[in-house]
Amino acid sequence: MASTNCICICLILAMFLFLSNTECEAHLSSAFYDNTCPKALSTIRTAIRTAVSRERRMAASLIRLHFHDCFVQGCDASILLDDAPSISSEKKAVNNDNSVRGYNVIEDVKSQVESICPATVSCADIVAVAARDASVAVGGPTWTVKLGRRDSTTASRSLAESNLPRFTDNLESLISLFGNKGLNERDMVALSGAHTIGQASCRTFRDRIHSNASDIDAGFASTRKRRCSDLDGDSDGNLAPLDLVTPNSFDYNYFKNLIQKKGLLQSDQILFSGGSTDSIVTEYSKSSSTFPADFAAAMLKMGDIDPTTGSEGQIRKFCNVVN
Template structure:
């Protein structure tokens, strides 16, 4: 009898250990309390520096959110996007999705420097990126969520992964959905996370084809409101002006809300990858309408999908390392 009780006790410990919210550092699991003992001020420090950066330049919130997304979609959420080229490493910053557009690296550097002073060699750059993305959302009026922590940093980068895995503005709906599914995300995550385009800017080069030659016939995209298209053409010419910036949400460009989805319903989504959520798939179109109707519903799902995004193949336990400087691996 005693042996069977011991067996049941052992069995329950093995089965339920992954769901434990205790502070013990269990290798392989992310949980919000990971730094409670080793660096209790981590969230406070990250938030204060992000707040300072966003106050100085509101656009930075979208840039930090995008940096986390572009990190996770390559090799998982491992801070590979932060590495500069050196030795055998070719930086992901040179890839098509990041070149001349990925930004916010200096803010991450400042956070890392502050955390190295507070608790040396403890907090990973990958966790900093994840926390900065959450804080950027909250600071612009979006939802908050508990961020599971305990990621470690990669020992390398993948420029090919950055070029191939990150959804592009001119990808087809099916290509984008496939890229999400390969990362363990679904169509609900795709639509909700696209809602991050409620803040931030895009370059002329990312949507020019919609204005002049969407289907190869020399005409603009018929799914784009023509008055809106005419307005965009004034600052995004057929050639030149590649880096000219345009707000993704022209109604509330620096406020995190559901106007992005309302704009889609009015055929005023800036990128092709935005508009196809409404025009190419019935399930995604229904979700666009739901989120356009309810800001609360969008916020609730966005928070859930951001946690799922942050859980893409993290390095945990003894894999990877805790970088001293986010731009280079430890020597």
């Protein structure tokens, strides 16, 4: 009987240790690479600074890349995978195709990190850190990125089609999409503030600037029409800054624009259109510190969306293909 009790106790202890180890493996930590790749973060930071200095717009692209990754299957670098026999690439989804950028920058960073720490740092973590470093490179806030994500071995174009917000979405749809990811209205408005930098193509705002609607400033619409004709699709690819005043600086002018009916995209202006988010936009437009702090908090919260951790997934050698 004593022997049997001893065996039971040992089994219970073994199970406890197993569960404890599993929980530890699945835990994200800012110190995750301190021992296995101590130069990872500095290597990523230097590469992102270089990329943004070459092309200021890249900062917005890298922040958006992280956002579009996390909203589909969680923050698992699935957005980086190319089409393959068993993979339907998210790159070809409506909201990503000819729109999301920065893949080459992430691949370059991955190559540099692989050269110092092979098979150690995930593409998913690189995307998360790159977004933070891109923000800092254009005067935006910083935050402590939690690390330890692993890369997925799958992608889902269909989920990208259904989970990512569209530039034509109304406020209720946006609130629902963000809510499904555990993000509240304040998170949503703060994350939308990433449009303080970056550019959009004519096809995404053509209908808005030619609508003669009451929710757009006439002078602003007239300025945008110069490079975005309503006659044909020849101007589809022409770009316009999302923030006409300070397009290359991370500030709170985006929210001032919304109050003045100068939001470039419908999904921007809808945040200040008599709905529940008006008060948040107003608050952000009056403070140079509130928005950056909330943006950093929302980015950190977004980075926690369903990460692949522990023994799941893999550490890809190349970010665009599975091992």
